[in-house]
Amino acid sequence: MTDHLFRYIDEETMNQSDLNAPTWQLSERARKLTSSAIREILKVTERPEVISFAGGLPSPATFPAEEMRAASDRILRDSPAAALQYSATEGYLPLREWVAQRYSVNGAQIRASQVLITTGSQQALDLLGKVLVCPESPVLVETPTYLGALQSFSMYEPRYVQVPTDDNGLIPEALTPELTKGARLLYAQPNFQNPTGRRLPIERRRALAEFAKSAPFPVIEDDPYGALDYRGEPLPTMLSMSPDHIVHLGSFSKVLAPGLRIGYIIAPEELHFKLVQAKQATDLHTPSFTQRIVHEVVKDGFLDTHVPKIRALYRDQCEAMLGSLERYMPEGVTWNRPEGGMFIWVSLPKHIDTMKLLEAAVAQNVAFVPGGPFFANEAQHNTLRLSFVTVPPAKIDEGVARLAELIRARV
Amino acid sequence: MTDHLFRYIDEETMNQSDLNAPTWQLSERARKLTSSAIREILKVTERPEVISFAGGLPSPATFPAEEMRAASDRILRDSPAAALQYSATEGYLPLREWVAQRYSVNGAQIRASQVLITTGSQQALDLLGKVLVCPESPVLVETPTYLGALQSFSMYEPRYVQVPTDDNGLIPEALTPELTKGARLLYAQPNFQNPTGRRLPIERRRALAEFAKSAPFPVIEDDPYGALDYRGEPLPTMLSMSPDHIVHLGSFSKVLAPGLRIGYIIAPEELHFKLVQAKQATDLHTPSFTQRIVHEVVKDGFLDTHVPKIRALYRDQCEAMLGSLERYMPEGVTWNRPEGGMFIWVSLPKHIDTMKLLEAAVAQNVAFVPGGPFFANEAQHNTLRLSFVTVPPAKIDEGVARLAELIRARV
CATH class of the missing domain: 3.90.1150.10 (Aspartate Aminotransferase, domain 1)
Structure with missing residues (x-):
């Protein structure tokens, strides 16, 4: 981005x-x-x-411009009133269900009630900052980390704490009580990180997912690039390992088109509800029309x-x-x-x-x-x-x- | 809303x-x-x-579902790459120019460089809160005022100060130095206010526009309902009276459709630039596709x-x-x-x-x-x-x- x-x-x-x-x-x-x-x-x-x-x-x-053109046409022909009216802050339910379904793999059960559709992944970062960060509260980030996340979180005036990394990304052992004291969140991109392109190995994912279970703050797994795995052999998400303790961010920007600005947050229900309230105060909801376009294009396996x-x-x-x-x-x-x-x-x-x-x-x-x-x-x-x-x-x-x-x- | x-x-x-x-x-x-x-x-x-x-x-x-359907089709046929790619935080330039043109009446000259396209008017309120409000800083609002504005501003923890009103809306004489001391903004809806339906008379608009010229904080003129004037005899905006000192919010929600989430802020360039930076950290930009649909529908006088x-x-x-x-x-x-x-x-x-x-x-x-x-x-x-x-x-x-x-x- x-x-x-x-x-x-x-x-x-x-x-x-x-x-x-x-x-x-x-x-x-x-x-x-x-x-x-x-x-x-x-x-x-x-x-x-x-x-x-x-x-x-x-x-x-x-x-996929032609697919989107056909989808737009069908939506405005068949359900214009619903597509153009105010709609639910949480997002278009069939799209939320599609996301929940897609992440219910490796034994994890993700519920649509955990999914909030956002105006791109960038808004997910803003909402997390809004709901979790106070001035001077510590926020843990990778070394280096995604610049756009720093921009979003900085609006809520945190004190950044850099978590040590190596060529394989974030080092879970570095998350000592001293380093993480008082933290409000840990932000990480496990797949092909922006800017380094690094991928977090499976053992580290397990360690971090385990850490999340007892951490007094959420571990944010930001995953815009996960699908862009050249060998088509994606590593399991941390969400699938700790579905009740990882906050997962996804996006259609890299697999469909960024201009529609459709992303999502998967979070435990309690945090989800706060994020929904914060989103309501921020932009009421993401456009119903663009959410429906995305759903219409992806619902029958197009991404495969x-x-x-x-x-x-x-x-x-x-x-x-x-x-x-x-x-x-x-x-x-x-x-x-x-x-x-x-x-x-x-x-x-x-x-x-x-x-x-x-x-x-x-x-x-x-x-x-x-x-x-x-x-x-x-x-x-x-x-x-x-x-x-x-x-x-x-x-x-x-x-x-x-x-x-x-x-x-x-x- | x-x-x-x-x-x-x-x-x-x-x-x-x-x-x-x-x-x-x-x-x-x-x-x-x-x-x-x-x-x-x-x-x-x-x-x-x-x-x-x-x-x-x-x-x-x-x-206007059919007009939007035709517009969507043309856009995705003729300029899919631009409509679906990341785009400028400020918004789609032709739409910004259209807005500037539309407000350049009664001798006022509004420049496209003052216009920021937002994800609905609600986002305009969020961005203004972000850029202007600190915890405990006074924010002046009408009595009563739009609930959604209270929700947006409250995320930045202001101290609200109620400005007295009567059946004609806000009373400019009530804006004494005591009442307005330290204020970061004054928020008002001069046209058919939500919730009261009141319209601010021309003399009060003049007084408030004059007040704005020397106030050490911006006067926000939120105007989602201005076009819905039953006799088609709109009163001049305060923006037209003090184009360099009024921050004007507009929306296509009530004249086209709310589900597209397209609004705008017209602000002096210095504040505009801060708002753009804040929007970038918030959602990068409003979808290019929906902005182009609005422009395509309105550009040839459709609203008239x-x-x-x-x-x-x-x-x-x-x-x-x-x-x-x-x-x-x-x-x-x-x-x-x-x-x-x-x-x-x-x-x-x-x-x-x-x-x-x-x-x-x-x-x-x-x-x-x-x-x-x-x-x-x-x-x-x-x-x-x-x-x-x-x-x-x-x-x-x-x-x-x-x-x-x-x-x-x-x-």
């Missing part, structure tokens, strides 16, 4: 100065919102000549044939990028080999600041996202995130070659 | 008790969210035999012929209800004669508590919303709100007759 965060803010308004402009006092949380240097630099990446690996935009080639096509496309693009990295990157540069998802995480020699590198790269018409902003506290400034899903293979090779040259000059 | 607030919460989950249920610490704001007694009572109003005046649901007869039909329908229903009130209500009961909108506000003799009356009414298969919850602080418990837009005239007469009988027994 992150490229959205960078590409679209209309920064021009920042530079206006108007003597008549009112001076109103803002909330503490709003005062902390500052314009981002990265955004400024990445604004130029919309120019067609720029090869941008910054994007987290799913390939439009994967959007559609998702493998997305996987194959992204796997090929990932392979292309890994090949280019092998070919061009100088010694001292390391990266991971993702088993799914949309991102590769690259580490450069310690002395190279990727924020400065980005400026040079953009001048050469190639872009990426510096790693720094993905760290809640102490950042590793020699890291960067590459997305391989938006740019075609030939361009990937050209872009990586340019980037490698810039790095070589700095090693 | 309020009937939504009552009808749809899935209360069943509240009654579940589960020994294995996790006990997680919630935020202060979430702990304050409690289940509402009214909601419990109004749950039964979904039974078909109940004549419900509780609803704020626009009549589905007014939804469509809105008069809605007005005529609601005016007739309003007349029907006023006639029934005249016919049946005992002495000591008073109400207003709305010039637009969806609601009539009824005052009973002081000793009648409308919350208790509601219980008796529901037993007789008629429903309304008690007035109490619309007051931020000291409530007038002898008031109630009637909506005349959902129930057909014959049923209106029957329902009002039943209600009058219950009141007569208590006068």
Whole structure:
């Protein structure tokens, strides 16, 4: 999702100065919102000549536009009043049931009464912040973690605590009583994490799911990329291991289309009810029409044939990028080999600041996202995130070659 | 909107008790969210035999379903990738331009750079709370005021200050330095206010627009019902009088359909930019697809012929209800004669508590919303709100007759 965060803010308004402009006092949380240097630099990446690996935009080639067109037509023909009227805050019941059914695997029983449909996964993060986080309350996050989650939670002014990670992701043993004291939630992306592309191994999932059973705070399993598993061999979710103690976030953005903004939270009923109340105060409900479109498209097994096509496309693009990295990157540069998802995480020699590198790269018409902003506290400034899903293979090779040259000059 | 607030919460989950249920610490704001007694009572109003005046649901007869169907089809045929991809947080530019154009009347120049598309007007309230309100900061509201606004702002834990009103709405002279000290915002609905149906006269609009120019906080003009002016003689907005100092909220819910969840905030650029950042952290953006549908339907003047039909329908229903009130209500009961909108506000003799009356009414298969919850602080418990837009005239007469009988027994 992150490229959205960078590409679209209309920064021009920042530079206006108007003597008549009112001076109103803002909330503490709003005062902390500052314009981002990265955004400024990445604004130029919309120019067609720029090869941008910054994007987290799913390939439009994967959007099932014709299926959605047929679904829209049927819905507005057969049930316009219901599709266009105010509707339940919890979401469209048949879609909630479909989600519950889909997650009732490996012996877990998920109930529709645990499912809340959200205006994209981003809203799930906002609602969790709203319902769980007070100013200065500790929030546990991975090192690094999803930038959009930091943005959402930060509106509720937490104190972030970084949980140590390694190449396999979050280290469950690191969750000591000292580290987790007073925490309101633990936020984790076990599948092909944004930004690192890492996948949490089965043993760690078990350990974390077990930890969740006695933790005095919820473990949030954010899983937008789980279906994008290149070998089609997904690891079980933590939700399936501790269905009453894990809060699971899902999304149709990566398997259908992000523009419809349909995600969901699966949570124990007591928390679910608070989240529903918070959502009611936030936007009443997610549009009935778009929820019905999603349900209409997925209800008869469409994803079973559609998702493998997305996987194959992204796997090929990932392979292309890994090949280019092998070919061009100088010694001292390391990266991971993702088993799914949309991102590769690259580490450069310690002395190279990727924020400065980005400026040079953009001048050469190639872009990426510096790693720094993905760290809640102490950042590793020699890291960067590459997305391989938006740019075609030939361009990937050209872009990586340019980037490698810039790095070589700095090693 | 309020009937939504009552009808749809899935209360069943509240009654579940589960020994294995996790006990997680919630935020202060979430702990304050409690289940509402009214909601419990109004749950039964979904039974078909109940004549419900509780609803704020626009009549589905007014939804332009065929126009939307044609628009959806064109959009998914001609620009599926753009309609289904992540898009700008500010909203779809042509729709923002349309809104700016529509408000550039009476000499006011509104710029698209002031317009933020929101996921319904409810989200506008949430974002304003997020960006402006700190715990314990004073928020000025009308007496009574829109319940949904209280719900949104309350998540940011303000201290409400009630501004005195009379039958013409908010009294500008009451905005003394003592009353407004330290306020973060003033929230008002000048047109056919929810719940009272009152319209603010032109002189008061001028006074309030003038007040806004020097106030150290924004005056919020929430205007979901402005187009529903039965004589088609709208009063100028305060935005048109002080375009740089009024924050104006609008919505397509009452003139097209609420289920699409498309509203907007027009604000000075500096506040606009903060609102955009807050929206980004909240749900990234409102769906591109539904924004394009609205734009496609309205862009060629559709509302100019469509809105008069809605007005005529609601005016007739309003007349029907006023006639029934005249016919049946005992002495000591008073109400207003709305010039637009969806609601009539009824005052009973002081000793009648409308919350208790509601219980008796529901037993007789008629429903309304008690007035109490619309007051931020000291409530007038002898008031109630009637909506005349959902129930057909014959049923209106029957329902009002039943209600009058219950009141007569208590006068």
